[in-house]
Amino acid sequence: MSDEIFVVGNSWSAPCDEAPVPVFDILGLKKRWEIPGITLDAQAEYIIDEDLTSRFKVIWLIGHHHRADPEGSGKYLLPYQWGHLDQYGNLVRDIWFKKLTKMPWYYRIAALSLKAVLNDCDESNLMMIPIYRPNTIEHNWFKDHPCVWDFYLRDFAKLDGNLGYAGHMNQLGHKKLAPILASEVFDRWGITLTLNGPTQLVSDLMKLSPEERPI
Numbered sequence: 001m002s003d004e005i006f007v008v009g010n011s012w013s014a015p016c017d018e019a020p021v022p023v024f025d026i027l028g029l030k031k032r033w034e035i036p037g038i039t040l041d042a043q044a045e046y047i048i049d050e051d052l053t054s055r056f057k058v059i060w061l062i063g064h065h066h067r068a069d070p071e072g073s074g075k076y077l078l079p080y081q082w083g084h085l086d087q088y089g090n091l092v093r094d095i096w097f098k099k100l101t102k103m104p105w106y107y108r109i110a111a112l113s114l115k116a117v118l119n120d121c122d123e124s125n126l127m128m129i130p131i132y133r134p135n136t137i138e139h140n141w142f143k144d145h146p147c148v149w150d151f152y153l154r155d156f157a158k159l160d161g162n163l164g165y166a167g168h169m170n171q172l173g174h175k176k177l178a179p180i181l182a183s184e185v186f187d188r189w190g191i192t193l194t195l196n197g198p199t200q201l202v203s204d205l206m207k208l209s210p211e212e213r214p215i
Contacts, residue, residue, distance in 0.1 A: 002028040002193055004187070006056035008043050009034035010063050011168065012131055012153060018165050021173040027193040031056065037076040037085050039067045040136060044099075044113035053121035057189055060117070061153075063131045065110035066103060068096065089159055110136040123147050127188060131191075149184060153177075 007013055007024050008055060013034045015022055025031060033046060042058065052058050068077040073098035078085055079097040086092070112137055117126070130137050131153045142148055157164035163173035182193040 001192075002188075003031065004057055004191060005029050005031065006052050006058050007034070008047055008052070008058060008060045010038045010043075010061055010131075011036035012061055012063065016168070018168065018170045019174050021171065021174065023177045023181055026174060026178040026196055027185075029193070031061075037067060037078055037082070039076060040065060041113040042069060042074070042108045045189050047117050048120075053117070053125045056125070057191070058121075058126050059185075060126065060128045061131060061138055062114070062128050062135060063210045065134075066097065066106040066163040068106070070213065074098070106149050107136065107139070111139040111141060114139075115141055118142075118145070120145060120196075121147070123188065127184075129153060151180075151184070 009024070009032055011034075013022055014036065015025070016119060022035065023154060034043075040062065042047050047053065051089050066079055069075065070077065075087070076085065077088070077092050077096055079093050080086075081089070088096075114128070126147045128137060128145075128148045129151065130148070133152060133154070134153070136142075137145075137148050153169065154164070154167070157169040163169055163176065169177070177190050178195050182195065184190050185193055
């Protein structure tokens with residue numbers, strides 16, 4: 001059943017040194033489109049262009065709103081240092097993100113992007129998962145929206161000092177998240193995802209106490 005689900009992600013869904021097997025790999029979700037630093041408007045455009053919500057049940061990771069792609073070419077401007085993706089350093093932070101643009105503009109573009117996708121879908125084919133705070137899903141347009149899973153990934157990663165790194169979640173965090181996400185998918189869509197292959201049904205797994213679950 002995992003082939004019915006398509007993940008529109010970002011660096012949180014992609015493998016990395018600290019989390020070589022992210023939660024979506026643990027749950028067997030191989031249909032994914034993920035680009036580190038991707039903007040919400042670019043994700044929305046991809047969902048609409050590929051008609052994903054008509055073909056799949058879509059999990060959409062809602063990350064930062066304050067990024068920009070002024071050329072529309074995927075050369076994302078980021079307001080913080082991030083390795084080779086930090087192409088222009090202080091020019092981005094001090095000029096683009098402070099002088100040429102303002103935060104209300106990023107909020108507006110991000111909110112309109114989410115709204116465009118929601119125009120053609122509902123909770124039967126879309127689950128939006130927020131990552132950081134503040135987050136675009138906090139806009140009043142999306143208050144109590146059934147497509148939104150009120151489960152902030154960064155909040156989960158910060159539960160203790162062993163789950164996160166540099167704003168992301170490490171392998172232990174992904175492993176602990178797997179049964180929680182699987183349970184949410186089952187509750188929403190009736191799709192049973194297995195952990196690392198053919199293990200217990202999620203419906204049976206969630207009957208166990210937290211200490212008994214294989215996380």
